[in-house]
Amino acid sequence: MDYRNAVKWYQWDPTKWFIAMCSIFGLASHLRKFPDVEIKRSLLTMQLKKLDEERERLPWPVTSDDLPVITWERYQSEAQSQQLILISGFIHDVGQFMDQHPGGRRLLETHVGKDATTAFFGGVYDHSNAAHNLLATMRVGALHGGLELVNEFAVPPCLKMQIVRWTPPSPM
Numbered sequence: 575m576d577y578r579n580a581v582k583w584y585q586w587d588p589t590k591w592f593i594a595m596c597s598i599f600g601l602a603s604h605l606r607k608f609p610d611v612e613i614k615r616s617l618l619t620m621q622l623k624k625l626d627e628e629r630e631r632l633p634w635p636v637t638s639d640d641l642p643v644i645t646w647e648r649y650q651s652e653a654q655s656q657q658l659i660l661i662s663g664f665i666h667d668v669g670q671f672m673d674q675h676p677g678g679r680r681l682l683e684t685h686v687g688k689d690a691t692t693a694f695f696g697g698v699y700d701h702s703n704a705a706h707n708l709l710a711t712m713r714v715g716a717l718h719g720g721l722e723l724v725n726e727f728a729v730p731p732c733l734k735m736q737i738v739r740w741t742p743p744s745p746m
């Protein structure tokens with residue numbers, strides 16, 4: 575039978591201490607310990623549960639599956655009345671952020687209705703990971719095709735790279 579309820583010897587568990595004392599004085603025998611790996615598994619499960627609970631409390635960006643797909647033309651017309659900026663194939667509403675931008679309101683204003691991907695990724699300033707995370711919280715749509723002009727070979731930045739097996743063409 576397992577006599578460890580608390581996993582560390584110093585944790586409050588009078589029954590465990592009592593049984594351990596009995597064993598020292600020869601009053602209890604054949605005590606079995608739960609395998610360490612099981613204890614570690616349980617500890618990790620509890621830690622993951624706590625992390626999950628904390629994650630639930632935070633606001634997270636809308637995933638690309640839940641965003642409306644918007645054409646370039648519609649993006650242009652919506653950007654007349656809202657402060658929308660395209661970065662990496664996603665349309666962001668930067669209205670609330672304009673006055674908080676460390677790089678200034680002006681830089682954002684000049685990119686409303688445009689593709690600011692290059693500017694955001696180092697063309698003007700290479701933003702930190704925190705800035706990337708902040709940006710993701712402002713997503714309101716995904717641009718159809720990912721780019722202003724889509725040609726048949728263009729890969730929109732929002733698409734994940736896929737590895738495919740290449741089969742050489744069979745000789746004629």
Ligand code: HEM
Binds near residue numbers: 685690701712
């Ligand atoms: C909506 C999208 C954007 C977000 C969320 C954003 C966020 C930020 C943040 C958090 C910083 C502080 C430094 C850092 O953490 O990297 C920053 C700095 C900066 N950003 Fe942006 N940014 C955006 C768009 C842009 C665009 C489009 C440009 C350029 C055209 C730009 C230019 C700059 C510059 C120049 C700085 C440096 C300011 C300084 O250190 O004096 N940002 N931005």
